[in-house]
Amino acid sequence: MDSVDRRKFLGLVGNAGAVTLASGLIADRADASESSKREDNAHSFGCLVDTTQCVGCRSCEEACNMVNELPKPETSFNDMTVLDEMRRPDASAYTVVNRYYPNPPNVHNELEPVFVKVQCMHCNDPACVSACIVGAMEKTKEGPIIYDPAKCIGCRYCMVACPFQIPAYEYHNSLTPEVRKCNFCFEKYTSTGEWPACARACPREAIVFGTREELLVLARKRIRKHPGRYVNKIFGENEIGGTSWMYLASTDFAKIGFEDMRCEPVPVLSETLQHSVFKYFLPPLALYAVLAVAMFLNKPTPDEEDETESQDAEVKNVHK
Amino acid sequence: MSISSTISEHPVDVHNNHEEEAVEVGVPFFTRGVWVLVALALIGFGFAMYRFLFGLGAVTNLTDQRGWGLWIGIDVATGVALAAGGFTTAALAHIFHRHRYHVITRPALLTALLGYTFVAIGLLVDLGRYYFIWHPILPYYWQGNSVLFEVGICVVFYLTVLYVEFLPIVFERFIGRVNLPGAFAKMNAFADWALRKLSGAVDKVLWIFIILGVVLSCLHQSSLGSLMLIAPTKLNPLWYSSLLPLLFLLSAIATGFPMVVVESMVAARSFKFKPEMHILSNLARMTPVLLGIYLVIKVGDLIYRNALVHVLKFDMAAWSFLGEMFIGVIIPFALLCSKSVRKSHTGLFWASFMIVFGVAWNRANVFIVGFTPPFETETYFPAIGEFAVTIGLISTLILCYRFAVNNFPVFPREIVEEARAAVSK
Numbered sequence: 001m002d003s004v005d006r007r008k009f010l011g012l013v014g015n016a017g018a019v020t021l022a023s024g025l026i027a028d029r030a031d032a033s034e035s036s037k038r039e040d041n042a043h044s045f046g047c048l049v050d051t052t053q054c055v056g057c058r059s060c061e062e063a064c065n066m067v068n069e070l071p072k073p074e075t076s077f078n079d080m081t082v083l084d085e086m087r088r089p090d091a092s093a094y095t096v097v098n099r100y101y102p103n104p105p106n107v108h109n110e111l112e113p114v115f116v117k118v119q120c121m122h123c124n125d126p127a128c129v130s131a132c133i134v135g136a137m138e139k140t141k142e143g144p145i146i147y148d149p150a151k152c153i154g155c156r157y158c159m160v161a162c163p164f165q166i167p168a169y170e171y172h173n174s175l176t177p178e179v180r181k182c183n184f185c186f187e188k189y190t191s192t193g194e195w196p197a198c199a200r201a202c203p204r205e206a207i208v209f210g211t212r213e214e215l216l217v218l219a220r221k222r223i224r225k226h227p228g229r230y231v232n233k234i235f236g237e238n239e240i241g242g243t244s245w246m247y248l249a250s251t252d253f254a255k256i257g258f259e260d261m262r263c264e265p266v267p268v269l270s271e272t273l274q275h276s277v278f279k280y281f282l283p284p285l286a287l288y289a290v291l292a293v294a295m296f297l298n299k300p301t302p303d304e305e306d307e308t309e310s311q312d313a314e315v316k317n318v319h320k
Numbered sequence: 321m322s323i324s325s326t327i328s329e330h331p332v333d334v335h336n337n338h339e340e341e342a343v344e345v346g347v348p349f350f351t352r353g354v355w356v357l358v359a360l361a362l363i364g365f366g367f368a369m370y371r372f373l374f375g376l377g378a379v380t381n382l383t384d385q386r387g388w389g390l391w392i393g394i395d396v397a398t399g400v401a402l403a404a405g406g407f408t409t410a411a412l413a414h415i416f417h418r419h420r421y422h423v424i425t426r427p428a429l430l431t432a433l434l435g436y437t438f439v440a441i442g443l444l445v446d447l448g449r450y451y452f453i454w455h456p457i458l459p460y461y462w463q464g465n466s467v468l469f470e471v472g473i474c475v476v477f478y479l480t481v482l483y484v485e486f487l488p489i490v491f492e493r494f495i496g497r498v499n500l501p502g503a504f505a506k507m508n509a510f511a512d513w514a515l516r517k518l519s520g521a522v523d524k525v526l527w528i529f530i531i532l533g534v535v536l537s538c539l540h541q542s543s544l545g546s547l548m549l550i551a552p553t554k555l556n557p558l559w560y561s562s563l564l565p566l567l568f569l570l571s572a573i574a575t576g577f578p579m580v581v582v583e584s585m586v587a588a589r590s591f592k593f594k595p596e597m598h599i600l601s602n603l604a605r606m607t608p609v610l611l612g613i614y615l616v617i618k619v620g621d622l623i624y625r626n627a628l629v630h631v632l633k634f635d636m637a638a639w640s641f642l643g644e645m646f647i648g649v650i651i652p653f654a655l656l657c658s659k660s661v662r663k664s665h666t667g668l669f670w671a672s673f674m675i676v677f678g679v680a681w682n683r684a685n686v687f688i689v690g691f692t693p694p695f696e697t698e699t700y701f702p703a704i705g706e707f708a709v710t711i712g713l714i715s716t717l718i719l720c721y722r723f724a725v726n727n728f729p730v731f732p733r734e735i736v737e738e739a740r741a742a743v744s745k
């Protein structure tokens with residue numbers, strides 16, 4: 001292959017690359033504008049979980065199990081030994097409570113437990129919704145993220161995408177496996193503005209239901225009123241672009257099972273890239289046009305065979 | 321010269337190239353190696369059936385934290401990367417008209433076609449609700465924000481394009497040799513006439529499909545890389561980069577020709593003919609350039625993102641990264657820079673094989689090794705059943721390849737005669 005033709009081939013590669021590269025750059029710059037365009041979630045429904053109030057009674061787990069008609073667990077909800085292990089929500093439990101001992105023993109040489117309820121965070125900018133290939137994950141206008149098994153093809157990309165690692169899968173169901181996660185009791189309660197089952201069941205009012213705006217006001221008020229009781233942070237206010245479920249805590253969130261999350265929503269980059277590549281199909285069409293022109297301009301030349309020979313001759317010379 | 325006259329003079333020389341005429345090999349299908357493949361394919365089939373009867377959980381080690389495992393990392397992502405020989409050779413031979421490479425376009429096209437077909441089959445086994453695999457085609461389900469949607473649509477279109485590109489080979493096989501069974505024999509003449517008409521029509525539009533195939537491939541290869549952009553908190557920084565789509569595209573392009581080399585040499589061995597070293601060596605001259613571009617961008621990106629420090633952790637991911645880079649990119653790059661390696665049978669094969677292996681390693685790193693979901697309770701290692709299905713699919717693919725070249729004009733006459741002579745000996 002002569003240098004001209006190598007250059008041409010590289011031209012092709014360069015072109016395809018440039019398209020992707022350019023879109024990458026656009027994406028980087030478009031981040032800011034894109035996220036500000038994203039909906040403001042002040043009126044989405046959410047919950048504030050006050051971990052300083054939670055006593056780990058598992059009433060929320062039980063209520064969730066009942067309202068969603070989930071399979072009965074092996075041991076009853078009164079069995080507190082399950083708290084000895086770290087658990088994650090799974091296909092048969094949309095929410096679980098975990099126990100942590102974030103601090104060293106107190107003056108009485110006792111460890112003080114902190115309990116944390118885990119469920120879907122109902123993100124403002126949900127990765128699962130952005131990822132889903134068929135729109136089976138949907139963000140309702142009220143805020144809750146719900147799932148439609150009739151659309152789902154079971155690709156499990158939502159599970160790969162979710163930064164909180166929430167969606168679980170019915171791996172042992174061979175015919176109609178579903179993605180399972182907290183649905184915020186949307187159909188039953190929250191679509192009409194009623195409290196979800198777990199929040200109602202809580203004997204300590206550790207879970208408060210309301211709009212995101214109201215909850216943020218409430219949370220700030222609590223932090224202001226009892227500065228000794230809370231760290232000055234509302235988990236979920238900004239994490240991953242903000243979530244509908246938010247948490248208050250008395251201690252560093254990293255010590256009670258929360259990942260340190262960045263503020264930018266995770267779907268921004270892929271969505272911007274996708275939209276710039278497919279904006280009026282311009283980049284693909286441009287690549288098509290370039291290739292078509294290349295195809296018709298690069299007429300086969302009759303002296304091509306000689307090239308091979310001269311090359312082989314060159315090789316022979318080298319080997320002599 | 322006007323464009324239209326160019327079209328008519330060179331209706332994309334896919335099969336009208338008489339000096340490089342291709343014929344079917346037509347040697348006995350079964351050999352000892354073939355029986356081994358049949359056995360592996362059956363074992364894989366058995367596990368796949370088990371999966372359909374008892375669910376994904378019965379056969380795989382997938383967990384709620386690990387939605388994707390071996391089947392997505394290898395069957396799908398690597399399958400697509402290794403099909404890159406199809407569009408790279410199509411671009412070289414049909415768009416840039418390098419005549420000399422025409423002889424390799426048909427085998428490469430066949431590999432791409434089978435590769436993508438098996439990607440689709442692999443996906444079918446992996447999908448929880450495989451019977452809804454058609455959902456993404458219907459506008460009702462379209463979800464334009466989903467990268468996976470782009471990936472899926474590209475697979476559908478590109479598969480169609482590949483089958484259209486293969487049509488001339490089918491026509492060539494049957495034109496003038498139509499032989500319908502029994503009562504249908506009366507229709508032979510008509511069928512032949514119809515085939516000729518169809519073939520003429522396809523020839524006229526084939527160039528459209530060939531360019532389309534290249535465009536779709538570029539989109540598809542890069543969008544596979546975009547899949548992981550949504551998981552910045554989960555993918556190890558050695559791989560997570562906003563340039564992932566570009567890196568996937570460049571590595572696929574760089575793997576295209578080495579894949580053709582590997583596949584030609586394996587075919588040569590199996591059918592007992594001499595590989596066309598003069599063509600393969602020339603093809604390999606481009607590889608250091610293409611691989612070099614990938615290497616520069618990959619390393620540049622790592623430096624720019626300050627990500628190289630993660631190598632110093634020397635954990636599993638770091639070793640896997642080093643292996644991928646050295647064995648899969650740097651060493652074969654250095655090897656193929658040398659003319660004597662490119663001209664040597666063993667050197668060329670192993671250097672190319674390392675690149676092919678390297679791209680598979682890279683895809684496995686991105687989708688499996690480097691993927692570290694939070695709250696993972698047990699580490700994922702593929703189950704026997706997952707390996708069995710993957711190996712079974714690859715074996716079936718090779719069997720289909722053998723069947724296809726045995727029955728359709730894919731290899732040039734010259735080497736086919738050699739293969740036939742070797743058999744009759």
Ligand code: SF4
Nearest residue numbers: 120121123127128162
């Ligand atoms: S926490 Fe995960 S599953 Fe829930 S809305 Fe956010 S991305 Fe979706």
Ligand code: SF4
Nearest residue numbers: 132152153155156158
């Ligand atoms: S598994 Fe279902 S809900 Fe999740 S991304 Fe795939 S199609 Fe959507």
Ligand code: SF4
Nearest residue numbers: 064182184185196198
């Ligand atoms: S909101 Fe409903 S589904 Fe979600 S954890 Fe509470 S009870 Fe369960």
